[in-house]
Amino acid sequence: MLQAALAGGTAGRRSVFELFGRRLPEGRRYGVVAGVGRALDAVEEFRFDDEALAALEGVVDDATVAWLADYEFTGDIWGYAEGDAYFAHSPLLIVEASFAEAVVLETVLLSIYNHDSAIASAASRMTLMAGDRPCIEMGSRRTHEEAAVAAARAAYVAGFANTSNLAARQRYGVPTAGTSAHSFTLLHDSEEEAFRAQVSSLGRGTTLLVDTYDVAEAVRLGVEVAGPELGAVRIDSGDLGVLAHQVRQQLDDLGATRTRIVVTSDLDEYAIAALASAPVDGYGVGTQLVTGSGHPTSGFVYKLVAREDADGELQSVAKKSVDKISVGGRKYALRRRDPDGVAEAEVVGIGTPGRNDGDDRELLVPLVRDGRVVGRETLDAARQRHLDARAELPLEVRSMSKGDPAIPTVFEGV
Amino acid sequence: MLQAALAGGTAGRRSVFELFGRRLPEGRRYGVVAGVGRALDAVEEFRFDDEALAALEGVVDDATVAWLADYEFTGDIWGYAEGDAYFAHSPLLIVEASFAEAVVLETVLLSIYNHDSAIASAASRMTLMAGDRPCIEMGSRRTHEEAAVAAARAAYVAGFANTSNLAARQRYGVPTAGTSAHSFTLLHDSEEEAFRAQVSSLGRGTTLLVDTYDVAEAVRLGVEVAGPELGAVRIDSGDLGVLAHQVRQQLDDLGATRTRIVVTSDLDEYAIAALASAPVDGYGVGTQLVTGSGHPTSGFVYKLVAREDADGELQSVAKKSVDKISVGGRKYALRRRDPDGVAEAEVVGIGTPGRNDGDDRELLVPLVRDGRVVGRETLDAARQRHLDARAELPLEVRSMSKGDPAIPTVFEGV
Numbered sequence: 001m002l003q004a005a006l007a008g009g010t011a012g013r014r015s016v017f018e019l020f021g022r023r024l025p026e027g028r029r030y031g032v033v034a035g036v037g038r039a040l041d042a043v044e045e046f047r048f049d050d051e052a053l054a055a056l057e058g059v060v061d062d063a064t065v066a067w068l069a070d071y072e073f074t075g076d077i078w079g080y081a082e083g084d085a086y087f088a089h090s091p092l093l094i095v096e097a098s099f100a101e102a103v104v105l106e107t108v109l110l111s112i113y114n115h116d117s118a119i120a121s122a123a124s125r126m127t128l129m130a131g132d133r134p135c136i137e138m139g140s141r142r143t144h145e146e147a148a149v150a151a152a153r154a155a156y157v158a159g160f161a162n163t164s165n166l167a168a169r170q171r172y173g174v175p176t177a178g179t180s181a182h183s184f185t186l187l188h189d190s191e192e193e194a195f196r197a198q199v200s201s202l203g204r205g206t207t208l209l210v211d212t213y214d215v216a217e218a219v220r221l222g223v224e225v226a227g228p229e230l231g232a233v234r235i236d237s238g239d240l241g242v243l244a245h246q247v248r249q250q251l252d253d254l255g256a257t258r259t260r261i262v263v264t265s266d267l268d269e270y271a272i273a274a275l276a277s278a279p280v281d282g283y284g285v286g287t288q289l290v291t292g293s294g295h296p297t298s299g300f301v302y303k304l305v306a307r308e309d310a311d312g313e314l315q316s317v318a319k320k321s322v323d324k325i326s327v328g329g330r331k332y333a334l335r336r337r338d339p340d341g342v343a344e345a346e347v348v349g350i351g352t353p354g355r356n357d358g359d360d361r362e363l364l365v366p367l368v369r370d371g372r373v374v375g376r377e378t379l380d381a382a383r384q385r386h387l388d389a390r391a392e393l394p395l396e397v398r399s400m401s402k403g404d405p406a407i408p409t410v411f412e413g414v
Numbered sequence: 415m416l417q418a419a420l421a422g423g424t425a426g427r428r429s430v431f432e433l434f435g436r437r438l439p440e441g442r443r444y445g446v447v448a449g450v451g452r453a454l455d456a457v458e459e460f461r462f463d464d465e466a467l468a469a470l471e472g473v474v475d476d477a478t479v480a481w482l483a484d485y486e487f488t489g490d491i492w493g494y495a496e497g498d499a500y501f502a503h504s505p506l507l508i509v510e511a512s513f514a515e516a517v518v519l520e521t522v523l524l525s526i527y528n529h530d531s532a533i534a535s536a537a538s539r540m541t542l543m544a545g546d547r548p549c550i551e552m553g554s555r556r557t558h559e560e561a562a563v564a565a566a567r568a569a570y571v572a573g574f575a576n577t578s579n580l581a582a583r584q585r586y587g588v589p590t591a592g593t594s595a596h597s598f599t600l601l602h603d604s605e606e607e608a609f610r611a612q613v614s615s616l617g618r619g620t621t622l623l624v625d626t627y628d629v630a631e632a633v634r635l636g637v638e639v640a641g642p643e644l645g646a647v648r649i650d651s652g653d654l655g656v657l658a659h660q661v662r663q664q665l666d667d668l669g670a671t672r673t674r675i676v677v678t679s680d681l682d683e684y685a686i687a688a689l690a691s692a693p694v695d696g697y698g699v700g701t702q703l704v705t706g707s708g709h710p711t712s713g714f715v716y717k718l719v720a721r722e723d724a725d726g727e728l729q730s731v732a733k734k735s736v737d738k739i740s741v742g743g744r745k746y747a748l749r750r751r752d753p754d755g756v757a758e759a760e761v762v763g764i765g766t767p768g769r770n771d772g773d774d775r776e777l778l779v780p781l782v783r784d785g786r787v788v789g790r791e792t793l794d795a796a797r798q799r800h801l802d803a804r805a806e807l808p809l810e811v812r813s814m815s816k817g818d819p820a821i822p823t824v825f826e827g828v
Contacts, residue, residue: 008611055584110555141524146560170469183718186731197422296710297556304597317600
């Protein structure tokens with residue numbers, strides 16, 4: 001595409017691309033935007049080094065290789081801020097640049113948004129169901145090793161307390177938490193030796209895994225070894241609800257009333273909800289988080305919605321389509337709210353917003369201006385935004401059953 | 415775990431870890447091992463640089479940081495060769511080293527195997543249904559940007575012809591194929607200008623996307639612009655079966671009898687199977703490939719199965735479990751075949767294989783010896799192995815309906 005556009009003289013046409021999803025994943029009430037910070041890093045670092053250029057020989061012509069050698073994004077990008085909610089047709093990113101500059105960003109932008117938002121959207125439902133109890137991200141081993149780092153980051157944006165992924169700490173400052181595995185217990189000649197080694201090295205506040213052999217015996221042993229100051233016990237198998245009640249009772253009887261109970265074992269938002277009445281103090285979530293709990297990708301697309309014509313005039317463009325709503329032109333987006341601040345609609349229009357009676361919230365923020373990143377922020381700012389944006393949605397987002405989006409998307413003046 | 419084991423004096427115990435899945439993904443008849451080559455690269459490169467070590471301060475104690483600074487794997491690894499089939503409890507990797515050296519590889523090995531094998535397992539069903547027609551990997555945009563590269567590699571192992579991911583070409587030599595998007599057509603003032611630009615730059619053998627406006631008109635125009643030598647047309651929406659028949663007829667009527675028809679649009683193995691009788695010449699597969707067609711992870715675990723005791727004797731160990739088969743000890747694995755060479759069973763045992771009447775195939779190959787990689791091979795060797803291993807399985811692997819594994823796993827002498 002790039003080669004043909006360069007050769008044909010259309011590569012320089014000012015173009016507007018939009019990144020959006022046509023619908024939420026089936027049955028979901030809302031989605032969560034994540035990956036914005038990673039996307040800004042990717043745009044900034046998007047360059048072709050000698051090795052990459054050499055690999056393109058034989059794929060594209062010399063003129064294209066030469067153009068890519070000088071590549072640097074010089075356009076503008078607006079988008080939803082990280083952590084915000086999104087709905088069908090929310091214009092999550094608007095990229096305005098020459099066709100050539102904007103089109104080569106397509107795959108990396110979609111990859112980041114499709115992945116990170118899928119994880120954050122699943123994570124948000126989990127933290128919503130967990131309420132005040134912390135969720136711990138433990139899914140690195142069940143996804144690609146680099147996706148794992150991004151997943152830990154996205155989960156944190158959506159309210160997870162911490163992660164077991166140390167690279168996420170190194171790169172993004174996500175708080176980390178460790179755990180011990182069955183292999184640690186099995187390494188030792190007895191469970192008692194394992195517990196003594198762990199408590200001796202990590203202190204009484206550590207979390208002991210108590211289901212390698214017999215849960216009740218391990219809990220008894222754990223309190224014997226660490227005393228009632230034992231930080232937590234982790235249960236990773238069996239009927240977690242029943243076990244949590246039994247273990248709580250046993251801990252209380254042993255005087256370890258402040259020892260917490262952490263449960264793990266293929267948890268998802270439904271399992272977390274089902275454990276709401278059990279005496280559980282934290283949830284470790286792995287596979288279902290990093291695979292988006294049934295929706296491992298967000299289905300976002302990146303579409304050309306406007307471009308200059310031969311006369312230099314910006315024209316809306318759209319694929320002819322019977323089954324897809326394609327709306328051309330540069331968008332605006334508002335979250336319409338009632339006077340109590342509860343979201344009522346996702347309002348999308350072309351051009352400049354019409355009425356805004358003060359309750360509406362503008363959703364698009366500048367992210368890149370003339371090629372320079374202007375939308376960078378801390379991960380904690382995104383995390384706080386997510387909590388605020390979720391709190392603004394109608395109560396039905398708490399429903400874990402499949403249903404319609406929490407608010408409709410309304411096209412204004414289209 | 416590492417810190418406590420180092421402090422407690424058990425970190426150096428010779429240990430055997432095994433990577434395996436307890437079951438195939440629901441309803442699947444076989445799985446495909448992929449990621450072996452990537453895992454070998456990862457083991458070789460597994461080091462902690464100053465930045466990583468600095469990030470671990472406050473997470474682990476100084477002794478652990480010092481130990482990690484010198485980390486280098488010096489043990490042995492055996493495993494299934496890349497591209498081979500696997501079943502429940504197949505010992506895909508056997509890692510023998512000190513506990514400390516082996517346990518720190520857990521996450522990276524699981525991440526690579528869980529991801530790459532999930533993709534290859536889905537890809538193999540797709541290429542099986544596609545038969546002689548090529549499958550083109552086009553899913554990069556629907557998964558994490560690095561997972562995308564690994565997915566393209568895994569798909570190639572499982573028989574895909576090529577990928578749109580240029581990084582997979584650069585890193586692994588996977589053949590690439592391009593395509594043009596609707597945005598390319600929309601960039602131009604008319605479809606004719608778009609087609610002329612593409613054919614002029616890329617030659618008559620290019621693939622024109624014909625569903626931006628009206629398919630029949632675009633096909634007519636494409637042949638007018640490129641002549642009957644037009645390489646292919648791509649259809650990305652609508653009823654692909656019906657459209658393929660119509661377009662084939664139209665192309666033949668226009669004399670473009672050798673112009674191929676490539677279809678795309680959320681294809682999976684079922685959609686490919688349903689198009690078997692349509693005049694389709696190639697399948698472009700995206701989302702469903704990179705998300706493992708319903709099974710984005712393989713569910714592999716990495717378990718300690720044996721370790722030295724205080725007397726230096728290797729002891730089998732296993733978590734007590736009611737619902738999981740945990741078999742301790744160092745394994746062997748054979749694919750038992752009948753005299754016609756058709757697989758009958760996955761035979762897993764401890765120690766040295768008993769009978770092998772000549773029809774059985776040994777499945778474990780040396781991958782790392784004394785820390786040195788010995789199992790490296792070309793991607794094409796893995797690809798050929800996959801074709802051979804799949805051909806060896808009973809015919810029922812062709813069934814796309816959910817069912818039992820194609821062959822049972824038999825534990826010998828356990």
